[in-house]
Amino acid sequence: MAYMTCGLYNTDSYVKPVNLGAIGRQTLSAREAAAVDTDYILDGATTSTAATTIIEFAHQPPYCRTLTVIAADGTEAHVKANSTCTITGTNIADETISDVLTFDENQSTAEETVKAFKSVAKIVFSAMDGAAKFDVGYGEKIGIPFMLSATAADRPMVEVTLDGVIETTAPTITADADELEKNLIDLNSDLNGKEVCIYYWV
Numbered sequence: 001m002a003y004m005t006c007g008l009y010n011t012d013s014y015v016k017p018v019n020l021g022a023i024g025r026q027t028l029s030a031r032e033a034a035a036v037d038t039d040y041i042l043d044g045a046t047t048s049t050a051a052t053t054i055i056e057f058a059h060q061p062p063y064c065r066t067l068t069v070i071a072a073d074g075t076e077a078h079v080k081a082n083s084t085c086t087i088t089g090t091n092i093a094d095e096t097i098s099d100v101l102t103f104d105e106n107q108s109t110a111e112e113t114v115k116a117f118k119s120v121a122k123i124v125f126s127a128m129d130g131a132a133k134f135d136v137g138y139g140e141k142i143g144i145p146f147m148l149s150a151t152a153a154d155r156p157m158v159e160v161t162l163d164g165v166i167e168t169t170a171p172t173i174t175a176d177a178d179e180l181e182k183n184l185i186d187l188n189s190d191l192n193g194k195e196v197c198i199y200y201w202v
Contacts, residue, residue, distance in 0.1 A: 024156075026145060028196040032063035033162075035192050038110065039135035044072045047125040047132050054123045057136075064092040064118040064143030066184065069101055069136050070110035078130035081105035085134070087113060089120040091181035092143040096121075114174075115181040116143025140191055141174070142198075144183040148175035157201040160187055163194035171198075 041057050061067070069085050071078075081104060088098040101111040123136065148156070160167040169188035176182035185198060 022202055024146075024200040024202060026142075026198040026200070028063055028142065028198075030193050030195055033191045033194060033196040034062045035190065036068075036137065036139055038068055038070060038137035039072070040137045041067070041120060042123070042134065042136035044133045044135060045123075045125075047078075047128045047134065049127050049130065051127055052125045054125075055121070057120055057123075060119050061117055061138045064116045065138040066115070066141040067099075067113045067117050067120070067136060068110045068139050069112075069134055071103075071108060072133045072135040075130075075132045076106050076108040078128050078132035079103050079105065079107050080127065080129045080132075083128055084124075084126045085111070086124045087117065087120060087136075088122045088124075089117045092116065092118050092145050093180055094118065095180070097179075097181045112139050112141075115179070116141060116184055117181070118143070141184040141186045142196075143181060144173075144185055146183070147177055147180050148173065148183050149177050158185070159199045159201075160185075161197045161199075162187060162189050162192075 040059050041061065042054065043058060045054055067087060083103045085101045086098060091097045097115055099113040099115045101113065103111065125134065158171060158173065160171050167188055171188060172186040174182065174184040187196065
């Protein structure tokens with residue numbers, strides 16, 4: 001009878017040869033897995049009828065996360081049609097990246113980057129209709145430290161724990177085979193300042 005040893009587990013059941021894989025773990029501390037904060041990076045930054053460049057920030061993102069931008073303090077009436085917010089910073093590999101958000105006229109809802117930022121170096125708002133103010137914060141989506149195939153069948157299996165408890169609903173994965181910063185994972189549960197462990201079977 002065939003006998004197989006696999007790690008610490010032995011079996012006398014006959015099996016066909018299997019390909020061995022690897023498990024990768026990405027861990028976010030309680031601080032890094034902080035709950036969404038819409039004005040953590042900028043709180044009521046004032047723009048004008050000319051382009052506004054900002055290079056000083058209240059804080060940096062707690063981890064490599066997507067960023068959100070929203071008109072603040074009831075100033076959405078000054079948001080100009082097709083106005084933009086260009087964010088420049090770094091990805092999880094400390095490479096320089098940028099993302100451009102575009103706003104509708106008088107937009108009162110938030111826009112979110114499609115890229116995960118580890119740090120922010122500069123934010124440029126294009127000209128507005130008046131002194132619109134903006135909050136910049138971070139969202140739920142976490143940057144993945146490697147690029148995934150755009151083909152779902154080629155992506156790794158993933159398991160996530162939040163505060164030591166396995167998430168029973170799988171996270172949402174955004175994959176991009178060309179740009180590292182567009183590879184994202186979004187837990188089913190909201191991040192809440194509890195440690196997160198993400199396990200990738202690859």
